[in-house]
Amino acid sequence: MKVVVVGAGYAGTLAANRIAKKVKSANITVINPRPDFVERVRLHQQVAGTAVATTPLASMLRESITVRVGSVDKIGDGIVALGDGTDIGFDYAFLAVGSGVEPIPGAVPMGTWEGAEHARVALAALEPGSTVTVIGGGATGIETAAEVAEARPDLRVRIVGTRVAGGFSHRAFERVRGGLQRLQVDILDDGVTDVADGIVHLRSGAELASNLVLWAIVSGVPGLAARSGLTTDAEGRAHVDAYLRSADDERIFVVGDCAAVPGARFACALAAPQAAHAADCLARLSAGRKPVPYRLRYVARAVTLGRKDAVGQFTRPDDTLRRAYVAGRTAALLKELASRGGKFGAQRSAGA
Ligand SMILES: Cc1cc2nc3c(=O)[nH]c(=O)nc-3n(C[C@H](O)[C@H](O)[C@H](O)COP(=O)(O)OP(=O)(O)OC[C@H]3O[C@@H](n4cnc5c(N)ncnc54)[C@H](O)[C@@H]3O)c2cc1C
The missing domain is CATH 3.50.50.60 (FAD/NAD(P)-binding domain)
Incomplete structure (x- = not known):
């Protein structure tokens, strides 16, 4: 066959x-x-x-x-x-x-290996004090902004999304945003209209100068x-x-x-x-x-907030949110185990 x-x-x-x-x-x-x-x-x-x-x-x-x-x-x-x-x-x-990923012109796409490589090289070349704008308030955007902010505390990092962390229930939502703020990530609940000449234009009319713009919306x-x-x-x-x-x-x-x-x-x-x-x-x-x-069947949704923090929100099998969530180092460890499990489950030595 x-x-x-x-x-x-x-x-x-x-x-x-x-x-x-x-x-x-x-x-x-x-x-x-x-x-x-x-x-x-x-x-x-x-x-x-x-x-x-x-x-x-x-x-x-x-x-x-x-x-x-x-x-x-x-x-x-x-x-x-x-x-x-x-x-x-x-x-x-x-x-x-x-x-x-379908980025707007002027933004580097996250979500593909090629885009991530492009972003890695561009990020490494940024001088201290430069600004990185991450577009997308879902899991990919949150994880990207947090990871960059933790790895490069010398940069100014901001995340822009129509409602950053909106996919979490009230208490987990607050905890995700608190974790981003702890990493000094600026949170802007707003839409992006376009990016031109290093300026990110928002629906509210605001204009944000940025040395690197990452498009972190998988679609x-x-x-x-x-x-x-x-x-x-x-x-x-x-x-x-x-x-x-x-x-x-x-x-x-x-x-x-x-x-x-x-x-x-x-x-x-x-x-x-x-x-x-x-x-x-x-x-x-x-x-x-x-x-x-x-x-x-769903079990949970989770985001990492750098290497030592994460928020995992439990869901019902139909993906509606339960109130319970875990956060902090325990959640970061669980998320790391889930990521390793995703790869391990696919490879030849596993039960696959
Ligand atoms: C930064 C980031 C963090 C994420 N975190 C999580 C998470 O914590 N939990 C979670 O559940 N999900 C997460 N996701 C989403 C998850 O990565 C995807 O849902 C998952 O990769 C989908 O698996 P897949 O096998 O369907 O597709 P993929 O992993 O995208 O694999 C598709 C493959 O098909 C190949 N391909 C495409 N077109 C063709 C073609 N024409 N011919 C041949 N090959 C082709 C691609 O190159 C690729 O190798 C995250 C995504 C990103 C970007």
């Missing part, structure tokens, strides 16, 4: 390893633009110089899996077409191309599904059935950020269980058994 996995992030890597383990007849090819696995949850650390976010795919994937470095232009009719003009046939495919997914004629939602995520197969083609499983699973947000915490579930569905199908429907 020929299986092609498109994208080697958390979902694709885990899916490939799990299929290799569970479906002995599978001949698996993984296609990814880089020869590395990028730990996206550490890209803010890469920017601040507190971690390296890449690991060679060769050390992440089981030896039986073939890695092809390239980008897929189209998928369908049992074929993936690569940008270099070659086609690879499949019996089953896994679409796991993740999500993207949209690569256009592959839409380009291939698969049915997609407004963000470009491919519609799936109860077993995480494309609504248009039962041979294509769609997992991770690029899957339009009702109620799902962009999260490594969802990408991994989806990939595991879809791989198990394929294993069941290949054994002549019926697949089991996928059930979305």
Whole structure:
């Protein structure tokens, strides 16, 4: 059985390893633009110089899996077409191309390895007293602003978002903002209209001079599904059935950020269980058994505030917020363990 996995992030890597383990007849090819696995949850650390976010795919994937470095232009009719003009046939495919970032001109994108590298180099070149503006009041923005402020206390760091930390309940919200303030991060609840000549223009009319502007809003997914004629939602995520197969083609499983699973947000915490579930569905199908429907379940949402502080807010399975939260060093340790678990779960030595 020929299986092609498109994208080697958390979902694709885990899916490939799990299929290799569970479906002995599978001949698996993984296609990814880089020869590395990028730990996206550490890209803010890469920017601040507190971690390296890449690991060679060769050390992440089981030896039986073939890695092809390239980008897929189209998928369908049992074929993936690569940008270099070659086609690879499949019996089953896994679409796991993740999500993207669409920065406004003048801002450096967070959320991709290339953007993070650009930001790391630019940050390292900043003189003491320079100003960094992080755009985006969600988890990526908060983690980026905090990490940069902790690593470079000689800089002035500010975060701008329509409601910074708005995804947390009242007490956790206050705690996240308190953690940012402790790191001397200025918080501006405002929208950004544009960035020009080093000036960030806000909806309120304010103008902020900035030596480096980071765009820390993850949005949209690569256009592959839409380009291939698969049915997609407004963000470009491919519609799936109860077993995480494309609504248009039962041979294509769609997992991770690029899957339009009702109620799902962009999260490594969802990408991994989806990939595991879809791989198990394929294993069941290949054994002549019926697949089991996928059930979305949330546990918590969390942000790091530098290396020694974090806030973790517990959620109900449907992602609505519980009152309970943990903060401080304990939360930072739990978040670090979760980040390590995300990578460990995907790699070849794990149960995957
Ligand atoms: C700074 C930061 C912090 C984060 N923190 C958290 C967190 O604490 N908890 C959490 O749950 N989530 C977090 N996230 C979100 C999390 O990183 C993503 O939800 C997760 O990476 C999604 O996994 P994925 O496998 O679907 O996609 P990705 O990890 O994005 O992997 C997709 C892969 O597909 C490849 N690809 C794309 N297009 C093509 C193509 N055409 N052909 C071939 N390959 C292609 C990409 O290069 C990439 O390797 C964070 C994100 C960022 C940026």
